[in-house]
Amino acid sequence: MLFNSLIFIYLFLPLSLLVYYLTNERYKNLILLLSSFIFFAWGGISYSFLLVLSTLINYTAGILLGKTTDKRKRKIILATGIVLNLFPLILFKYTGFFTETLNVLTSVFGIKPLTVAHFILPLGISFYSFKAITYLMSVHRNECPVQKNYIDLALFISIFPQVIAGPIDRYRNLEPQLRSREYSFELMASGIKRFVLGLGKKVLIANTLGIAVDEIFHRPPANLGMAVAWLGALAYTLQIYYDFSGYTDMAIGIGRMFGFNFIENFNFPYRSKNVKEFWQRWHMSLSNWLRDYLYLPLAYSTSRKLKEYKYMGIRADYIIYIIATAVTFTVCGFWHGAAWGFIVWGMLHGLFLVFEQLGLRKFLKHRIKLVQHAYLLLFISISWVVFRSANLDYALHYIGIMFGIHAAPAKWDIFMEFINPGFVAAFAIAVAGSTSLFEKVLGLSVRARDLQAKAIRGLSVHFFEISVILMILFIMAVSTLFILAGTNNSFIYFQF
Amino acid sequence: MKRTRHIYAILLSLVLFALMTFVFMNNIFHYYTPPEISIYENRYLARKPFWDINRADPYPRAFEDYYNDHFPYRLNLNDFNAGIINYRILHKSPYPNKVNIGKNNWLFFELERPLYQGDFMIDSVQVAAVVGEMHKRAEFFRKKGIKFYFISPPAKQELYPEFLPSRFYRCPTGTVTDKIMAKMKQDTTIPYIDLKQPLLEAKKRGKPLYYKTDTHWNSWGAYFGYIEVMKRMSRDFPSMKPLAESDFTMSYPVIKGKNLVEVMNLTNYISDEDVVINVKNSVTKTGKLHNYPKHPNSVFPGEYVRYTGDASKPRLMVISDSFVYSIMPFFDEGTSKTVYIYDTGFYGTNENIVDDVKPDMVLMIIYEPHLVNLIGIPN
Numbered sequence: 111m112l113f114n115s116l117i118f119i120y121l122f123l124p125l126s127l128l129v130y131y132l133t134n135e136r137y138k139n140l141i142l143l144l145s146s147f148i149f150f151a152w153g154g155i156s157y158s159f160l161l162v163l164s165t166l167i168n169y170t171a172g173i174l175l176g177k178t179t180d181k182r183k184r185k186i187i188l189a190t191g192i193v194l195n196l197f198p199l200i201l202f203k204y205t206g207f208f209t210e211t212l213n214v215l216t217s218v219f220g221i222k223p224l225t226v227a228h229f230i231l232p233l234g235i236s237f238y239s240f241k242a243i244t245y246l247m248s249v250h251r252n253e254c255p256v257q258k259n260y261i262d263l264a265l266f267i268s269i270f271p272q273v274i275a276g277p278i279d280r281y282r283n284l285e286p287q288l289r290s291r292e293y294s295f296e297l298m299a300s301g302i303k304r305f306v307l308g309l310g311k312k313v314l315i316a317n318t319l320g321i322a323v324d325e326i327f328h329r330p331p332a333n334l335g336m337a338v339a340w341l342g343a344l345a346y347t348l349q350i351y352y353d354f355s356g357y358t359d360m361a362i363g364i365g366r367m368f369g370f371n372f373i374e375n376f377n378f379p380y381r382s383k384n385v386k387e388f389w390q391r392w393h394m395s396l397s398n399w400l401r402d403y404l405y406l407p408l409a410y411s412t413s414r415k416l417k418e419y420k421y422m423g424i425r426a427d428y429i430i431y432i433i434a435t436a437v438t439f440t441v442c443g444f445w446h447g448a449a450w451g452f453i454v455w456g457m458l459h460g461l462f463l464v465f466e467q468l469g470l471r472k473f474l475k476h477r478i479k480l481v482q483h484a485y486l487l488l489f490i491s492i493s494w495v496v497f498r499s500a501n502l503d504y505a506l507h508y509i510g511i512m513f514g515i516h517a518a519p520a521k522w523d524i525f526m527e528f529i530n531p532g533f534v535a536a537f538a539i540a541v542a543g544s545t546s547l548f549e550k551v552l553g554l555s556v557r558a559r560d561l562q563a564k565a566i567r568g569l570s571v572h573f574f575e576i577s578v579i580l581m582i583l584f585i586m587a588v589s590t591l592f593i594l595a596g597t598n599n600s601f602i603y604f605q606f
Numbered sequence: 607m608k609r610t611r612h613i614y615a616i617l618l619s620l621v622l623f624a625l626m627t628f629v630f631m632n633n634i635f636h637y638y639t640p641p642e643i644s645i646y647e648n649r650y651l652a653r654k655p656f657w658d659i660n661r662a663d664p665y666p667r668a669f670e671d672y673y674n675d676h677f678p679y680r681l682n683l684n685d686f687n688a689g690i691i692n693y694r695i696l697h698k699s700p701y702p703n704k705v706n707i708g709k710n711n712w713l714f715f716e717l718e719r720p721l722y723q724g725d726f727m728i729d730s731v732q733v734a735a736v737v738g739e740m741h742k743r744a745e746f747f748r749k750k751g752i753k754f755y756f757i758s759p760p761a762k763q764e765l766y767p768e769f770l771p772s773r774f775y776r777c778p779t780g781t782v783t784d785k786i787m788a789k790m791k792q793d794t795t796i797p798y799i800d801l802k803q804p805l806l807e808a809k810k811r812g813k814p815l816y817y818k819t820d821t822h823w824n825s826w827g828a829y830f831g832y833i834e835v836m837k838r839m840s841r842d843f844p845s846m847k848p849l850a851e852s853d854f855t856m857s858y859p860v861i862k863g864k865n866l867v868e869v870m871n872l873t874n875y876i877s878d879e880d881v882v883i884n885v886k887n888s889v890t891k892t893g894k895l896h897n898y899p900k901h902p903n904s905v906f907p908g909e910y911v912r913y914t915g916d917a918s919k920p921r922l923m924v925i926s927d928s929f930v931y932s933i934m935p936f937f938d939e940g941t942s943k944t945v946y947i948y949d950t951g952f953y954g955t956n957e958n959i960v961d962d963v964k965p966d967m968v969l970m971i972i973y974e975p976h977l978v979n980l981i982g983i984p985n
Contacts, residue, residue, distance in 0.1 A: 116677055117670050120629040127623070152670075155662045299615035302622045321702055325773065328725075333775050523772040532696040575614035579621065586625065591687045597674040598647060598684055598701060598871070 111152035112274075113305075113360040114312050116593055122149065127367060131293075139265050139288065142368060149270035153233040160198055160232050161273075165264035167194050168242045172263065175249045176256030184250060191246045199239045202229045207448035234274040236445060240399055242267050245281040247403060254282050262288045271364040275357050277375040277395035284370070291369035301366025303582055308359025310585040313592045316353035318536035319345045322528045327498055331507035335521025339511045341528060343491045346498050348540040351380065354393070380544045383482035384471050385462045385489065396445070400438050409434040431467055435460045446497070451505060455497040462489060483545075629677060638678035646871045651675040688871040705866045711876070712769035712818045713866040714762065718975050722763050724777025732981060733782075737789045737796070739980040743970065744796045746955050753797075753842050753967035757835060758787075758974045759823055759929045760802045762816045765809060783974050797838070804834045817878055820864035824881035825856060828932035835969065836940070843920045843966065846940045854885045854935075883935050889914045890938040898947070898959050910946040912938040923963050926971035927951060933971070951979050 111118050126145040133141045151158035171191035175184055205226055213223040245266065248254040257263040266284050267273075326334070326342030334342075358375040365372040379392035389397045409430050416426045436457070443456020462470075474482050492509055499505035510516035632638055643650055652675045655668035674680070692700035699707050706714045720726035728736075740756065747754035761783075763770055780788075790798050808830040809815055815827035823831065829849075836848035863876035870876075893911030900908025912934070919942040924930060930946055937944050945963045947956055953972050960968070972979075 111666075115670070116629075117673050120626055120677070121673065124623060124626040125630070128627075152666045155666070295612060295615040295619055299618045302618055306622075329773075332778075521772075527771055527773050530696060530698045532692075532698060571610050575611065579614065579618050582618065583621065583625070586622070591683055591691065594674075594677060594680055594683050595687050595692075595700060597677070597680065598688075 111149050113357065113364070114309060114589070114593060116590075116597070119309075119590070119593075122152075123364065123367075130368060139261050142269065143261055143265045146265065146268045146270035146273060150233065150268060150273055153274075154230070157230075157232040160235070161238065161268050162264075164195065164198070164238060164242055165260070165267050167191065168245055168267060169257070169260050169263045171246055172249050172256045173258070175246070176258075188246055188250045192243055195239045195242050195246075198232075199235050202231055202235060204444075204448045205229060237276045237278055238267050238273055240278050240396075240445075241272070241276075241281075243403065244278070244399065248281045248285075254285050257281075257285070257288075269365075269370075271361040271368075271370075272372065275354070275361070276393075277358055277361065277373050278399050279373050279395065283373055287370050293369045297366050297369065301363045301368075303363070303578070304366060305360050305363025306582045306586050306589075308356040308361075308363060309589045311352045311356030311359060313356075313589040314585070315536045315540050316349050316356055317592065318532055319349040319352070319540065322533055323349050323498070326528070327500070327508075331504065331511060331516065332518070333521075334508065334511050335518050335524060336511055336514060337520040337522055337525040338528070339508055341525055343495050343508075343512060345533075345537065347380075347487070347491045347494050348537065348544065350494060350497075351376075351544055352540055378544065380487065380490070381483075382486050383479065384466055384474060384486055385459060386466055386471065388486060388490065389459070389463075396442070400442055404441060405434050405438040408437055428468065432464050435463050435467075439463070450502050451496055451499055454502060454505075455493055458493050458496065632678050640676045640678075640680070644675075644681060646681070646868055646873070648868070685871055689875050693870075693872055693875050700870055700872070705870050706771055706774075708769045708771050708774075710769055710818075712766060713820075713863075713870075714770060714774070715821050715866060715869075718761055718763065718821070719774065721781055721783070721975050722761065722777065723775055724779065724781060726782060728782055728785075728978060730785075732978075733785050733789050735981045736786050736977055737793055740790065740796050740798075741793055743953075743955055746957075747960075747968050748795070750960065752960070752965060753839075754970070755797050755799060755835060755838060755967065756970045756972070757799045757801055757831060758783075758972050758977060759827075759831060760805060761974050762821060764802060764974070765805055765816060783977060786977050799834055799838055801831050801834055805830055814879070814881060817864050817880075819867045819876060819878040821866065822864075822929060823932055825883040825932050825935075826881055828929075829883075829936060832933050832936040839967065845918055846920065849885070849936055849939055853887075853939075854883050857882045857884065885935055885939060888935075888939060889916070890935075891915075893943065896945075896959075896962065898956075898962075900948075900950070908948055908950075910934065910948075911943070912941075912946075913943040914939065914941065917942050920966035921964065922967055922969065923947065923960065923965035924969045924971065925949060925953060925956060926969075927953075927973050927976060929971050929973050937969075951976060953980060 111122060113119075122145075126142075130138060130141050130145070147158060147162070150161050168191065171187055171194075174187045175191075178184055178187070206228065209224050209226045217223065245254075245257070245263065249256055257266070266281060266288060269284075272279060323342055323346045326338055327346070329338070355376040362372045362374070373395055375393055375395050377391040377394065379388050382388040382391055412430045412433050413426075416429060419426055421429055439456040439460030440453060441456070442459070443453045446452045446455070466474075474485060492512075495508050495512070496502070496505045499508055507516060511518050640651060652668070652671035654672045655665055657665060677683075688700035692698055699705050702716065704716050706716055706719075708714050744754055744756075763774070767774075767776065787798075787800070790796055805815055805827065808826075813826040813830075814824060815830065816823050829851075833848055836846065840846045840848065858879050858881060860877050861880045862873045863878050867873050867876045867878070890912050891914070893913045895909055895911055898909050919940060922937060922941040922944045924937065924944065924946045926946065926948060928948075930948065934944075934946060943963075945959070945965070947959055949956060953970060953976075
């Protein structure tokens with residue numbers, strides 16, 4: 111079930127809320143857990159057993175961790191728990207990729223290719239597996255007590271707003287909220303606003319841009335043209351942000367409706383001035399997870415092995431940074447998808463982080479802000495081309511056309527066909543909402559913003575609140591219209 | 607201030623909750639009854655699935671289809687979205703995944719685009735299988751001593767590529783149809799009559815051959831197709847004389863947009879020019895139907911019977927798809943009896959019907975993108 115589906119908005123969510131709020135406080139977690147299982151099972155009933163299994167494994171591992179203080183035993187339990195969490199992820203997500211890669215390598219020696227069963231990727235497996243690991247890590251590091259209540263732990267892993275696309279919340283953040291939550295109409299209203307805002311970002315902006323993006327990235331390189339290639343790259347840069355952050359907004363909003371405060375996942379990433387800052391603003395729950403559970407342990411273990419100050423003229427701290435960054439971002443790319451495009455995308459980010467660490471960031475710091483933003487946006491757009499392309503060969507051709515390396519006419523006539531009023535509106539709103547351009551264009555300096563805030567305060571509170579409600583209703587109504595259009599299933603000949 | 611905000615928080619919560627419960631409240635208050643059939647979508651609405659533990663996995667999808675189809679006022683809301691928001695305000699196709707608006711408001715069926723651009727391909731074994739199927743049909747009729755002819759009306763984009771959106775491109779290495787036709791021409795037993803070149807020639811005369819808002823040819827397109835068929839038929843049956851342009855008149859009334867407009871739910875917004883034929887001194891009469899069994903899913907009549915009563919003329923049977931409608935008036939005049947069989951895209955030999963009708967000749971009409979239907983690949 112998707113948040114932007116009619117059945118979710120107009121059946122599952124209101125019914126879940128109704129039952130939840132009519133239930134005694136004691137059983138609220140149970141109701142939410144059952145709702146979460148139904149929500150998850152909607153995407154594939156067979157696969158929902160995997161989620162149940164994951165909750166049982168982690169519950170057992172947690173209990174076992176709590177029963178011993180022996181460091182070695184605790185390490186073994188933790189490692190077993192992590193392996194058991196990662197095993198289904200690897201099996202379902204990466205088996206095909208590994209087999210294909212192996213077949214390519216073995217074909218050189220004339221070895222018969224291996225065939226494996228094709229697995230359907232269970233919904234949200236990358237997210238809930240990582241979330242479950244945070245529980246084991248928190249317990250292992252004694253950051254949180256062992257969760258002895260199965261319902262509470264199962265709810266942490268499978269809570270439906272987060273189960274499909276995060277945020278990958280930390281156990282230490284949600285643990286107190288699993289015990290008790292406060293409810294208020296203010297929190298409910300803020301949840302509704304956040305949910306509807308996310309719905310609009312996903313349905314009205316990301317999906318509108320997505321129509322053009324899908325078509326552009328489907329074109330053979332010979333039929334692209336420089337103008338169209340740039341349009342596709344920029345539109346996808348905006349689409350992926352609005353798609354993902356819209357979904358996160360919906361998740362956070364739903365969480366608030368049920369009395370939870372989830373962690374934030376995005377903080378205007380395209381306002382960054384370098385790649386390091388980008389990762390502090392983009393998919394923060396994942397980058398923090400990778401930092402805490404991969405990068406830092408790796409850097410720490412590497413540093414213990416390097417005893418000298420310099421190796422081959424390179425400072426040891428740089429070597430540690432390079433190794434930890436390279437591994438972390440390769441894993442980051444691989445987490446996003448089982449294809450070389452994702453791996454290269456991750457490696458590219460790692461590479462530029464290293465460049466920045468080695469001096470690029472210092473160099474950029476002395477340039478005007480426009481140059482810094484331009485660097486970041488150019489890099490990000492190109493990296494998204496790698497991420498979005500069907501394969502690396504296509505990505506290279508695409509980027510070649512963007513920069514005139516592969517000679518191709520601009521194809522302005524094709525470009526103009528994509529520029530319909532709906533696309534332009536979505537693109538303009540997306541740019542305005544993700545960069546500081548809007549504020550700059552309107553001249554909203556700090557002083558101007560102060561003046562504006564005073565002006566708002568001067569306005570009638572009633573006028574302001576009613577405007578907000580009307581705006582929320584408007585976004586909800588138009589989004590519903592757009593979703594409904596997706597239910598049109600016309601047949602040109604017949605389907606009776 | 608705090609109290610006011612609290613009141614508005616309650617108001618927003620209640621308003622949104624009321625809106626979200628609006629759909630399932632319909633089950634209690636019944637303020638909206640959806641139709642059984644969605645006319646503009648050309649289909650039955652999804653029915654409520656039965657829960658069966660042994661078939662649990664498909665249930666959510668089926669229930670969601672049912673739920674979506676029965677969303678209150680769905681058809682009216684989609685009508686508003688298609689016509690006002692998309693067409694009038696955004697100037698675009700409301701369903702670009704189904705219909706594209708080309709130059710001069712010519713409409714093109716998106717689902718035929720993969721065939722045109724080469725995204726839909728079949729391998730050489732499958733190409734040979736398609737040709738093999740047609741070979742079997744040719745052999746079947748040859749053994750029965752029936753003259754057999756086969757035509758494949760080209761897709762609209764093959765004749766009017768100049769009206770396609772600029773972003774459309776023809777597969778540089780040739781489409782599936784190109785490959786099938788090239789192979790078909792090598793098989794001398796298949797009496798294939800190529801219509802593409804003659805229609806391109808006819809187009810130069812300035813006659814409209816296809817509708818702007820439909821996938822089908824109009825009466826002019828059908829006429830020029832008919833002429834090509836008659837060139838071959840009259841060699842085998844000299845008593846058959848093709849209708850000359852002076853034998854009929856054409857009128858051009860403005861009508862509501864046709865099938866592609868219906869798919870976009872824009873019949874109230876887009877019109878088209880029809881091409882209506884009136885055969886002078888027509889001697890054709892509608893015959894009694896034989897009521898041959900038709901495909902259970904078909905909403906179209908499975909057969910049409912026309913006769914002139916002139917026993918000196920041959921008897922014709924046509925196995926076709928919807929491209930038959932515009933070509934019927936022309937063939938009607940030149941035969942003693944014509945039986946048209948619409949077997950809903952199967953293009954079978956219809957052996958029982960053939961034995962009953964006892965035609966002197968059989969014409970098979972397969973719309974170009976449907977050629978792959980012969981080997982059971984839906985396109």
